[in-house]
Amino acid sequence: GAGVSQSPRYKVAKRGQDVALRCDPISGHVSLFWYQQALGQGPEFLTYFQNEAQLDKSGLPSDRFFAERPEGSVSTLKIQRTQQEDSAVYLCASSLEAGPSYEQYFGPGTRLTVT
Amino acid sequence: DAKTTQPPSMDCAEGRAANLPCNHSTISGNEYVYWYRQIHSQGPQYIIHGLKNNETNEMASLIITEDRKSSTLILPHATLRDTAVYYCIVRGAFGYALNFGKGTSLLVTP
Numbered sequence: 507g508a509g510v511s512q513s514p515r516y517k518v519a520k521r522g523q524d525v526a527l528r529c530d531p532i533s534g535h536v537s538l539f540w541y542q543q544a545l546g547q548g549p550e551f552l553t554y555f556q557n558e559a560q561l562d563k564s565g566l567p568s569d570r571f572f573a574e575r576p577e578g579s580v581s582t583l584k585i586q587r588t589q590q591e592d593s594a595v596y597l598c599a600s601s602l603e604a605g606p607s608y609e610q611y612f613g614p615g616t617r618l619t620v621t
Numbered sequence: 622d623a624k625t626t627q628p629p630s631m632d633c634a635e636g637r638a639a640n641l642p643c644n645h646s647t648i649s650g651n652e653y654v655y656w657y658r659q660i661h662s663q664g665p666q667y668i669i670h671g672l673k674n675n676e677t678n679e680m681a682s683l684i685i686t687e688d689r690k691s692s693t694l695i696l697p698h699a700t701l702r703d704t705a706v707y708y709c710i711v712r713g714a715f716g717y718a719l720n721f722g723k724g725t726s727l728l729v730t731p
Contacts, residue, residue, distance in 0.1 A: 510664075537717065548708060548721030549665060565718070597664050604717040606653045607672075612664035 508532065510613035512598050518619045519588045527583045527616045531600030538581050539610060540573055541597040549597050555581060556604055588620045625709045627725045633703075635731050639696040643709030646690040651714045654685060656694045657721070658705040665708070665721070668694065699729045 511530045519525050531538050537556055541549035542565075552565040557578040566573070570589075575581040585592055595617045599610040626644040633639040645654065655670040669676055669683045671692075676683045682695040696703055708724040 539718065541719075548706075548724060549719070550721070551718035554717055562718070599664075599719075606651075606712045606714055606716060607670075609655070609667045609670060610719060611667060614664045 510598055510600055510611055512596075512613040512616050514616060515614060516617050516619075518621060521589060521620055522587055524584065524586045525588055525618065527585075527596050527618070529581045529583070529598030529600075529613060531579065531581070531598070532611055533579075535600035535602055535611075536578075537601045537604040537608070537610075538575055539599040539601075540581070540583050541599065542567075543595040543597060543615070545594070552583070552596075554604070585618075588618075590620050593618055593620045625711055625722055627707075627709050627722070629723065630726045630728070632728050632730060633696075633699045635701060635729055636698055639699040639703065639727060639729070641694040641696075641707050641709075641725055641727065642691065643693070644691050645709070645711050648689050648711055649713070650689075652716075653712045654683065654689075654692050655710040655712055655719070656681070656683065657708045657710065657719070658703075659708070659724075660702075660705040666705075668707075670712075699727075701729050701731065703727065704729045 540552040543549040554562040555575045570586045572584045595615040597615045599612045601608045601610045656668040657665040659665045671683045685692045706724040
Protein backbone atom coordinates (compact mmCIF):
# COMPACT_ATOMS: atom_id res chain seq x y z
CA GLY A 507 0.00 0.00 0.00
CA ALA A 508 0.98 3.65 -0.13
CA GLY A 509 3.50 4.82 2.39
CA VAL A 510 3.94 8.19 4.05
CA SER A 511 4.32 10.96 1.51
CA GLN A 512 5.70 14.46 1.99
CA SER A 513 5.69 17.53 -0.17
CA PRO A 514 7.55 19.39 -1.38
CA ARG A 515 10.64 17.19 -1.40
CA TYR A 516 12.89 20.25 -1.62
CA LYS A 517 12.22 23.82 -0.56
CA VAL A 518 14.48 26.85 -0.80
CA ALA A 519 13.36 29.86 1.19
CA LYS A 520 14.88 33.28 1.67
CA ARG A 521 15.51 34.24 5.28
CA GLY A 522 12.36 35.73 6.75
CA GLN A 523 9.92 33.87 4.48
CA ASP A 524 7.20 31.57 5.80
CA VAL A 525 7.10 27.93 4.64
CA ALA A 526 4.55 25.12 4.90
CA LEU A 527 5.51 21.47 4.69
CA ARG A 528 2.88 18.79 4.10
CA CYS A 529 2.65 15.21 5.32
CA ASP A 530 0.20 12.54 4.12
CA PRO A 531 0.33 9.64 6.59
CA ILE A 532 -0.55 6.03 5.89
CA SER A 533 -4.33 5.69 5.73
CA GLY A 534 -5.83 4.69 9.06
CA HIS A 535 -2.77 5.62 11.12
CA VAL A 536 -3.87 7.45 14.22
CA SER A 537 -0.48 8.78 15.34
CA LEU A 538 1.64 11.26 13.42
CA PHE A 539 5.09 12.57 14.29
CA TRP A 540 7.39 15.30 12.95
CA TYR A 541 11.17 15.10 13.27
CA GLN A 542 13.98 17.46 12.26
CA GLN A 543 17.29 16.13 10.96
CA ALA A 544 20.29 18.44 10.73
CA LEU A 545 23.14 17.51 8.41
CA GLY A 546 25.17 14.60 9.78
CA GLN A 547 22.88 14.07 12.79
CA GLY A 548 20.11 11.65 13.66
CA PRO A 549 16.49 12.79 13.47
CA GLU A 550 15.17 14.70 16.49
CA PHE A 551 11.57 14.73 17.67
CA LEU A 552 9.52 17.87 17.13
CA THR A 553 5.87 17.11 17.80
CA TYR A 554 3.22 14.37 17.99
CA PHE A 555 -0.46 14.09 17.10
CA GLN A 556 -3.03 11.54 18.14
CA ASN A 557 -5.79 12.02 15.56
CA GLU A 558 -6.29 15.79 15.42
CA ALA A 559 -4.99 16.44 18.92
CA GLN A 560 -1.45 17.71 19.31
CA LEU A 561 -0.39 15.90 22.47
CA ASP A 562 3.26 16.88 22.60
CA LYS A 563 5.02 19.85 21.05
CA SER A 564 7.97 19.87 23.40
CA GLY A 565 10.51 19.44 20.58
CA LEU A 566 9.49 22.49 18.56
CA PRO A 567 12.57 24.73 18.69
CA SER A 568 10.76 28.05 18.84
CA ASP A 569 7.36 29.69 18.61
CA ARG A 570 8.04 30.22 14.90
CA PHE A 571 7.26 26.52 14.42
CA PHE A 572 3.63 25.49 14.28
CA ALA A 573 2.03 22.15 13.32
CA GLU A 574 -1.55 21.18 12.71
CA ARG A 575 -3.62 18.14 11.73
CA PRO A 576 -7.15 19.52 11.62
CA GLU A 577 -9.01 16.45 10.35
CA GLY A 578 -6.79 13.80 11.85
CA SER A 579 -5.10 12.79 8.60
CA VAL A 580 -2.94 15.25 6.61
CA SER A 581 -0.59 17.38 8.70
CA THR A 582 1.20 20.63 7.95
CA LEU A 583 4.35 21.93 9.63
CA LYS A 584 4.63 25.68 9.27
CA ILE A 585 7.75 27.71 9.95
CA GLN A 586 7.36 31.45 10.15
CA ARG A 587 10.14 33.98 9.46
CA THR A 588 12.62 31.26 8.53
CA GLN A 589 16.20 31.54 9.77
CA GLN A 590 19.35 29.87 8.46
CA GLU A 591 19.44 27.51 11.42
CA ASP A 592 16.10 26.09 10.26
CA SER A 593 17.87 24.48 7.30
CA ALA A 594 17.39 20.75 7.77
CA VAL A 595 15.44 17.75 6.54
CA TYR A 596 11.95 17.59 8.06
CA LEU A 597 10.66 14.05 8.42
CA CYS A 598 7.11 12.92 9.04
CA ALA A 599 6.22 9.49 10.45
CA SER A 600 2.95 7.73 11.18
CA SER A 601 1.96 4.68 13.18
CA LEU A 602 -1.22 2.75 13.79
CA GLU A 603 -1.11 3.72 17.45
CA ALA A 604 1.36 5.56 19.65
CA GLY A 605 2.32 2.73 22.00
CA PRO A 606 5.88 1.37 22.13
CA SER A 607 4.98 -1.88 20.34
CA TYR A 608 3.86 0.03 17.23
CA GLU A 609 6.49 0.87 14.67
CA GLN A 610 6.65 4.30 13.02
CA TYR A 611 6.88 4.54 9.24
CA PHE A 612 8.72 7.50 7.79
CA GLY A 613 8.25 9.58 4.69
CA PRO A 614 11.15 10.65 2.45
CA GLY A 615 11.44 14.05 4.12
CA THR A 616 11.45 17.65 2.93
CA ARG A 617 14.87 19.23 2.62
CA LEU A 618 14.58 22.90 3.59
CA THR A 619 17.38 25.28 2.69
CA VAL A 620 17.18 28.83 4.02
CA THR A 621 19.39 31.30 2.17
CA ASP B 622 14.15 5.97 27.80
CA ALA B 623 17.44 4.11 28.24
CA LYS B 624 20.55 5.36 26.43
CA THR B 625 22.17 3.22 23.73
CA THR B 626 25.81 2.89 22.65
CA GLN B 627 26.77 1.79 19.14
CA PRO B 628 30.12 1.71 17.32
CA PRO B 629 30.34 4.70 14.96
CA SER B 630 31.23 2.60 11.91
CA MET B 631 31.60 -0.97 10.64
CA ASP B 632 32.56 -2.70 7.40
CA CYS B 633 31.14 -5.92 5.99
CA ALA B 634 31.90 -7.89 2.84
CA GLU B 635 29.03 -8.45 0.45
CA GLY B 636 27.36 -11.81 0.99
CA ARG B 637 28.60 -12.14 4.56
CA ALA B 638 26.51 -11.66 7.68
CA ALA B 639 26.59 -8.18 9.19
CA ASN B 640 26.38 -8.20 13.00
CA LEU B 641 25.66 -4.79 14.47
CA PRO B 642 26.00 -4.51 18.26
CA CYS B 643 24.14 -2.20 20.61
CA ASN B 644 24.63 -1.63 24.32
CA HIS B 645 21.66 -0.58 26.45
CA SER B 646 22.77 -1.44 29.96
CA THR B 647 20.18 0.78 31.69
CA ILE B 648 17.18 -0.70 29.88
CA SER B 649 14.16 -1.43 32.05
CA GLY B 650 11.75 -4.33 31.85
CA ASN B 651 9.04 -2.67 29.78
CA GLU B 652 11.30 -0.98 27.24
CA TYR B 653 11.49 -2.20 23.64
CA VAL B 654 14.60 -2.37 21.46
CA TYR B 655 14.03 -0.95 17.97
CA TRP B 656 16.27 -0.89 14.93
CA TYR B 657 15.93 1.54 12.05
CA ARG B 658 18.24 2.28 9.16
CA GLN B 659 18.67 5.32 6.97
CA ILE B 660 20.04 5.04 3.48
CA HIS B 661 21.57 8.25 2.19
CA SER B 662 18.97 10.93 1.36
CA GLN B 663 16.03 8.74 2.38
CA GLY B 664 13.77 8.67 5.42
CA PRO B 665 14.50 6.15 8.20
CA GLN B 666 13.29 2.63 7.47
CA TYR B 667 11.90 0.37 10.19
CA ILE B 668 13.77 -2.93 10.43
CA ILE B 669 12.70 -4.86 13.52
CA HIS B 670 11.87 -4.54 17.20
CA GLY B 671 11.70 -6.78 20.27
CA LEU B 672 11.03 -6.80 23.98
CA LYS B 673 12.58 -9.92 25.49
CA ASN B 674 12.63 -12.66 22.87
CA ASN B 675 14.75 -12.89 19.76
CA GLU B 676 12.90 -11.80 16.65
CA THR B 677 13.27 -12.52 12.94
CA ASN B 678 11.61 -11.06 9.89
CA GLU B 679 12.34 -10.93 6.19
CA MET B 680 14.93 -8.20 6.67
CA ALA B 681 16.92 -9.20 9.74
CA SER B 682 17.21 -10.99 13.06
CA LEU B 683 17.35 -9.34 16.46
CA ILE B 684 19.20 -11.14 19.23
CA ILE B 685 18.65 -9.75 22.74
CA THR B 686 20.84 -11.05 25.58
CA GLU B 687 19.13 -12.71 28.51
CA ASP B 688 19.87 -9.76 30.82
CA ARG B 689 18.61 -7.43 28.04
CA LYS B 690 21.62 -5.15 28.46
CA SER B 691 22.73 -5.57 24.86
CA SER B 692 21.44 -6.71 21.49
CA THR B 693 22.72 -7.53 18.02
CA LEU B 694 21.07 -6.87 14.69
CA ILE B 695 21.99 -9.50 12.12
CA LEU B 696 21.68 -8.98 8.38
CA PRO B 697 22.28 -12.55 7.22
CA HIS B 698 23.60 -11.90 3.70
CA ALA B 699 24.60 -8.27 3.35
CA THR B 700 24.28 -6.61 -0.05
CA LEU B 701 25.63 -3.28 -1.30
CA ARG B 702 22.12 -1.85 -0.80
CA ASP B 703 22.44 -2.47 2.94
CA THR B 704 25.02 0.33 3.18
CA ALA B 705 23.32 2.77 5.56
CA VAL B 706 23.34 4.26 9.06
CA TYR B 707 21.77 1.82 11.51
CA TYR B 708 20.10 3.16 14.64
CA CYS B 709 19.43 1.14 17.80
CA ILE B 710 16.69 2.80 19.87
CA VAL B 711 15.23 1.91 23.25
CA ARG B 712 11.61 2.87 23.59
CA GLY B 713 9.72 2.92 26.86
CA ALA B 714 6.09 2.26 27.65
CA PHE B 715 5.28 5.96 27.56
CA GLY B 716 7.93 6.95 25.03
CA TYR B 717 6.30 7.53 21.68
CA ALA B 718 9.14 9.66 20.30
CA LEU B 719 12.13 7.83 18.82
CA ASN B 720 15.53 8.96 20.16
CA PHE B 721 17.87 8.18 17.27
CA GLY B 722 21.31 9.03 18.61
CA LYS B 723 24.26 8.80 16.20
CA GLY B 724 23.92 5.20 14.96
CA THR B 725 26.42 2.92 13.21
CA SER B 726 27.47 3.68 9.67
CA LEU B 727 27.67 0.29 7.92
CA LEU B 728 29.64 0.04 4.69
CA VAL B 729 29.13 -3.12 2.65
CA THR B 730 32.00 -3.67 0.24
CA PRO B 731 32.15 -5.81 -2.92
